[in-house]
Amino acid sequence: MIRRPLRSCGATAALSVALLLSSCTSATRLDGTQGAGSVHDPLFPALGNGGYQVGHYGLALDYDVRGGTLDATADISATAQADLASFQLDLQGMKVHGVRVDGESAEFSRKGHKLTVRPPATVKKGATFRTTVEYDGAPEEMTDADGSTEGWVRTEDGAFVAGQPAGSMTWFPGNNHPGDKAAYDFKITVPDGYTAVANGELRGRKSAEGRTTFEWHSAEPMASYLATATIGKFTVAESRTKSGLPVYTAVDPAEAKESAGPLGKLDEILDWSVKRFGPYPFSSAGAIVDHTPERVDWGALETQTKPVYAGAPDEGTVVHETAHQWFGDSVTPKTWKDIWLNEGFAQYAEWLWEEDKGGRTAQQQFDELYKTAEDDEDDENIWAFPPGDPGTAENVTGQPVYKRGAMVLQQLRKAVGDQDFFAILKDWPAEHRHGNADTQQFIDFCQDRTEVDLTDLFDDWLYGDGKPDWEY
Template sequence: MNRRPLRSCGATAALSVALLLSACTSGTGVKGTDGAGGVGDPLFPALGNGGYDVTHYGLDLDYDMPRAHLDATAEITAKAKKDLRSFKLDLQGLKVSGVRVDGKDAAFTRKGHKLTVRPTVGIEKGATFRTTVTYGGTPQEMTDPGGAHEGWVKTRDGAFVAGEPAGAMTWFPGNNHPGDKAAYDFKITVPKRYTAVANGELRSQKTAKGRTTYEWHSGEPMASYLATATIGTFNVSTSRMRDGLPLYVAVDPKEAAESKQALDRLPEIITWERGLFGKYPFSSAGAIVDNTPGRIDWGALESQTKPVYAGAADTETVVHEMAHHWFGNSVTPKTWKDTWLNEGFATYAEWLWEEHEGGKTPQQQFDAFFEDDEENDRWDFPPGDPGTAENVTETPVYERGAMVLQQLRKAVGDKTFFEILKEWPAKYRHSNADSKDFIAFCQARTDEDLTDLFDDWLYGKGKPDWEY
């Protein structure tokens, strides 16, 4: 995500009050245990669910534009991590009309954003099982106390769909935590004059009886917050880079003129970032630029393969969001506490781009922040320990996160640092990692003791009183 406003908008996304609710289950007589309603995330303890790992989501969505009504089916393929007599899925709002597990009707209950499923037959540890949820209604976006919106947000001509950190559960049931990544297939049906854009590659587009169905396939593992199904009237362009990487760009006509300069440079940006970060980790790339309601008060989200922009973005924002494909999308934090591994790297990519464009060097940008004596929120909390859910997308995670990387660069030297920029996303490609993993990874590549650096710059309170 990019905190910098598009035009006059600021970036933030936080958890709604509903996440404070938790779910409970009762015994069914079926052998096994009840899957937990949470994975123990230090900032979002009610997000995610225990007892299973999802491997694939099949989402069939039919959206009635005039009524803003969604009729949907989700088929969720998962592997049991323990013997289960029940398990939970995250789903906020919407009405569930039926649940089946491996083709058999299952009992279910709702409490808060938890859907508890009780199959008629227990699920054995190690077994792969398929859960089909039929549901519908008018999706309701999520808001934080400050008014930031996420999830399925209705627009003048469709829906702007972005899920960080919790909004995915406003439109499909799942294990809504970055620690459980899966492949996705989307089937989205809309009136024929509209376009439905999701992650991955467009497999088919068929129109019948005035409605068009778009089928998208996203084969690489993806965290739920990175999924999108954005609907609107878009100018669509498709192309390929010289190496064959397909590009799909959808732009609201109202944003086309202001978006053109930045989006024209998308192939150049991808090529430049490949040079720094290594092989692009996905099968396609692109962008979605929507014209959103005034209440959308953040700029962009790094939705996998196609970042979604709440309005026309500048080139630096495109650089930031595309850098997330290495840092955040491919290498995804184990918990939300480690969001700096996403945002610090993406911000540092902006610093490197500015230098590439003939502007300030990363050191000059670091110095400007470090020497700035004006009162600001850069030092409010350490990037490695945000402390509260509300801080996940605040300034220290971005700016001080990037400053940690510049300090690391000075400590280990340019050669080792730029090797880290390539080797880190290569080692953890399509998996999850945390700050401890990163610290160990860096320490193994230098004789310099990095303890004080990370203790003070990543975890220390207030402004550190030293720099390399």
């Protein structure tokens, strides 16, 4: 993700993530045959649910652009990790009309953003079961703990949809935590003349009675926060890279002129990324550039296969979000505390791109940042907290996660040398392809590949308070 400087947001009906996620009062620990209402994420304790692992989401979404309402059905296939007499899904707002488990009507209740489902018979441990939720209503925006806007955001010609960290539950029920990844299919129905863009590949488009249904398929595992169903009047382009990778871009005409240059380099950026980070991890690529309201106060999100840009991106932002396809999308953090594994790597990719194109080296960019004073408010104080331990939800997209996270990698490069470092940049996403990983796994991974003792480096740069010493 790329954050813009915060702007003043007008009055909205947005739900505050800071309030929503400050406690886990609706959660129930896995106990006997109750699925837990939390996975106890250290930064967002009310997100996610225990007792099952989702394998596939099938989302049928019919959107009334003029009224801003959604009529939807979610089919969720999951595997029980315990005997389940009940389990929970995350869904904020909307009205649930009915729930079925394996085709049979199920009792359900709601408290906060938790939808509790009680199937007619206990789902046995190891069984794969299908939950169908029928719901409708006006999807809500959310205000993040840091004050920025996410979720289902209405635009002048549709909706801009982004889910980091919690916004996916504003438009579909699910296990809303990066630790549970699944395949997705989308059927999105909109008025003729509008385009609905989601993750993966467009498998079909059907029109009837003045409405068009777009069918998207995303086969590779995906965290819920990376899902999108962005709707608008886009200019669409479809192409292939030299290696044959399908590329789909959807651009709001208001952003087309300024987007043309950066998006024109997408193929080059993809090819460069493959050389630096290894094989591209998905079966397609692309971009969504929307013209968003002023209250959308961030620049881009690494939506899987198609980053979404809240306005025309610059070249560095395209590099950043493309790198996330390896670091964040394919290799996804186990918890939000590990977010530097996304943002530090994507920030460092920007440094490498500039270095490889004959600009400042990564070391020069490191040096410039290191000179930043500890009380420099203009740079949001990159020494305010350690990137490996953001501490609070408000800090999950703070500058230390990005910039000091990238500095960790530059110090690692200096410590182990270019040969081992650039091997790590390829081997790490290869070893955890389409999975989840945490910071300790990365530390162990690096230490296994060098005889240099990295203990002090990670202790000081990743976890140390304040401005670390320069050299090791």
